[in-house]
Amino acid sequence: MKFFLIEIEYVVPIEKIAELTPAHREFLQIQYNKGLLLLSGPKVPRVGGMILAKSSSQEELQTLMKEDPYLQQNYVKYTYKEFAPVKYQRFLMNWLEI
Template identity: 80%
Template sequence: MKFFLIEIEYIVPIEKLDEVTPAHREFLQVQYDKGILLISGPKVPRVGGMIIAKSSSQEELQDLMKDDPFLKQNCAKYTYKEFAPVKYQPFLKDWLGI
């Protein structure tokens, strides 16, 4: 399994983003329910967001995330950064699959 930090950059006014946010969060909840996502939320100040996810490959994760309403409605750009967790809180062991 591979692990990713997904950095989100908003590219529309916040008013447009607010219209799409409920659908975006519903999409994310499905991924949480599948165990793909660990944590997500907006940056402070609210110019984008961050997601920590796992997948067998970056391509698989990008394919999954293309259905995110933020991407489908051209509200944001996503950047994927793979990382290798070597230190972690013990309660993450199951999610990490270690």
């Protein structure tokens, strides 16, 4: 399994983002239910967001994230940064599959 920090940058006014936020969060909840996401939330100040995810590949994750309503409407840009966790809290062992 590979791990990714996904940085979201809003490219439209926050009012448009707010309209789609409930649908975006519904989409994210589906991914949480599958065990693919660990955490997510808006940046402070609210100019984008961050998601911590896992996937077998970046390509697979990018394909999955194309279903995000924000991305479908071209309201955001996503940047994927793969990383290899070496230190972690013990309660994360199951999610990390270690």
